[in-house]
Structures are given as C-alpha cells and as structure tokens.
Amino acid sequence: MKQLLITKKRKTLKRFLIPLIISIGVSFLYFSWLSKDTIPEEYLKPIKIVSTTESKILKGIGTIQPTQRELVSAPSDGTIKLLNIREGQIIKRGDILAELNNYDLEQKIHTAQLELLNISSQVSIDKSNLAIRLSQVQSELANSVMQLKQQKLELNANEALAEKGIISSIRFKQSRMQFEQNELEVEAKKAELALFKDAYEQQLIAYANKIKLAQNQLGYLNKKQSKLILTAQFDGVISQNSSKLGQVVKQGQSLFELIETNNLLAKVQVPQYSSDQLERGQAAEIITPSGRIQAKVDYIDTVIRNGSINVFLTLNSVTPNWLRSDQAIEANIYTAQQQATYNIQKPHDFNDFKHWNIFEVNANNQAVLTRISYHEVDSSQLSFEEKLSGNYVLLIPDKYTKEHTIDFNLGSSHD
Incomplete structure (x- = not known):
C-alpha cells in the first residue's frame, strides 16, 4: 500500500512539473524574441542631415618630376683629373663637380x-x-x-x-x-x-x-x-653618375645627370573620361606621407595612355625640403563641377556594432530602409553622397533591422 502511494505521488508531481517547464520555456523564447526584435528607443530619435556643397574631386596617382634635368657630357676628349660628386649628392649653383685635362x-x-x-x-x-x-x-x-x-x-x-x-x-x-x-x-x-x-x-x-x-x-x-671645369648650373641633386676619377673620355660621352630640386612639379594620371572636367589653373592638392602641398593644374596632356591622361601640377609655394624627384604621390584635383555631401552625427556606440543601416524618415513619421553607403568623416560624423527627399534619418544597428519600414513613434515595424 505504501509503495502504491509513493508511485501515485510521483505521477502527480510529474504531471505538475512538465507543464511548468514548458510554460517557462515558452515565456523565455517569447521574451527573447521580443527583446531581439524591439528597437531600443535611443535609435528611434531622428538625426538631422547637414548638407555641404564642394567642388567635385578627381583623384589621381603619379610622381614628382623635376622642371629641369641636365645630362652632363664631356666637352672634349680628355682625362678626368678631379671628381667631386656621388649619386644622391645635393649640389648648389656654381659648385665645381669635375675637371678634365686635355x-x-x-x-x-x-x-x-x-x-x-x-x-x-x-x-x-x-x-x-x-x-x-x-x-x-x-x-x-x-x-x-x-x-x-x-x-x-x-x-x-x-x-x-x-x-x-x-x-x-x-x-x-x-x-x-x-x-x-x-x-x-x-x-x-x-x-x-x-x-x-x-x-x-x-x-x-x-x-x-x-x-x-x-x-x-x-x-x-x-x-x-x-669648359673642362664642369660646374653646377642650378641647385639640385646628382641623380646618376657614370664617371670615375682618371677615366679617359671622348667628347660627348655622358658623365653624370643633374636634376633641379627647387622647382618640382607633379605628373599625375587620371582616367581619360575625366578630361572634359579639367581646366588649366584648377586648384589641386598633392598628398605624400610627409605632408600635403597645395598646387594647381599647369598643363593637361590629352593623349590617352593605358586609359589615362597626364595632368601636370605646379606647386603654389616653395618646394619643401622633404619632397624628392621621382617620389610617388597621390593628388586631388578640384574641378568646376559641384558635388553635394550629406553628413549625420555618429552615435556614441557606433564602434559597438559592425554594421549600421540608414532609414529615411518621411512625412508620415515612418522610416524607410535605404541602401546608402556611408563613410566616416571624423570621430563624430558620417558622410554619404546620395540625396534624400527628407531632412532626417534613423541610424539603426543591423542587429535590430528586421523590417524595411518602421513607425518610429511607436517603435513598431511592419512591411
């Protein structure tokens, strides 16, 4: 009899626990789903769009070129009896570089x-x-x-x-x-x-x-x-040297090459389809690892080479001492065409999420998902180029983006 009572008690307990466990599980799933799909209130505050209009920028890459390059040759037959140079040496106008004996x-x-x-x-x-x-x-x-x-x-x-x-x-x-x-x-x-x-x-x-x-x-x-005494005709640097002390040379034989360093220019390649946007005198900026230099368009070579054209930029100021001939550079050329850029405030937790989506806020207090691509301007702003019909957007992490349309006043979403 005692055994029968124990068995009945176990069956009653089992009948009570199973529904309780199922109820707890369903509740957990519901609240998990609810917390996952509900957009936090802080992301439903409209962000104002600030627009700026700037000149359209053409980007290019290239190298720094000298405005003057001299290949020094032997003025007559003779023997090199004095040689004061080496490759990469900085020279000044009037310096004696070499002397020949005839x-x-x-x-x-x-x-x-x-x-x-x-x-x-x-x-x-x-x-x-x-x-x-x-x-x-x-x-x-x-x-x-x-x-x-x-x-x-x-x-x-x-x-x-x-x-x-x-x-x-x-x-x-x-x-x-x-x-x-x-x-x-x-x-x-x-x-x-x-x-x-x-x-x-x-x-x-x-x-x-x-x-x-x-x-x-x-x-x-x-x-x-x-003329057997060879002197520098300008400030510059020895780029190449093929001569040696005591060497016997013939008239016209190449000895070394000089390039001017005071007046440098940039030779930049840009896509050939952008040639109609370029004009002489346009503002430009030369970008190097050591700094940026303001420049302007001096000459446009419209001959197409490998899908590109060459644009020559002259510096607006004195050549910096860190700028070198044949140095690789990037360049921005500011054309006459105007381009609008739209900026929005970056959320304080922007770095906490990998992906964010931009919703355009319309007149019906609804936010519609867009496919706009943005980029970071600085530590506080994001920027994009697509024009929207309204002046406000929502910026929502991808984690909370489940639908294409959001009634942001109520915090609910629907198709």
Missing part, C-alpha cells in the same frame, strides 16, 4: 700664345718703320715748301731787276720756270703724303686685325679649356 688643347694654347707674341712684336716693328717713313715724307715736303718760298722771293726780286733792266728778261724767265717746276714738285709731294697717310691708316687697321685674330684664337682655346 694635353692636346694645352699644347694648342701654348702655340697660340707664342704666335700672338710673335705677331705683336712684328707689328710693333712694322708700325715703327711706317712711322719713320711718314716722318721722312713729311720732312721732305717741309723742305720743298721752304725752298719754294725762297724761290718765290728770288723770283720777285728778279722781276723787279728785270723791269729796271739790271738783268735780262731771259734770266727772269728761267727763274720763273724754275719756280713753277718746284711748285709742281711740292704739289706732288703733298699728294704723296696724302696717299701715304691713307696707306698708313689702312696698314694700322691690318695690323690691328692681325693681332685681334691671334687674340681671338687664343681666347677661343682658353674658353674651350675653361
């Missing part, structure tokens, strides 16, 4: 110096002889003029004596004929002196030209020798 040129200079000395000496002697001859001709003319004056006096005296009958008329005529003959001789000597002076001046010019020719030849050789 023995054949040195010999020509020595010969030209001797020739100039000989010509100068010979010209001095010839000019002295000409001066002596000129003095002689002038002296002879002066003597002839003096004699003519004396004969003139004698002629006048004989004329007076002939009139008085003291001397015969024949003698007077002889005297006059002698005077006239001497007068002709004086005129001839004057003409001779004039011709000699002209010849003298021409000869002096010829001597001067002869000396000048020798001087020019020597000057040309000296100038050619001075």
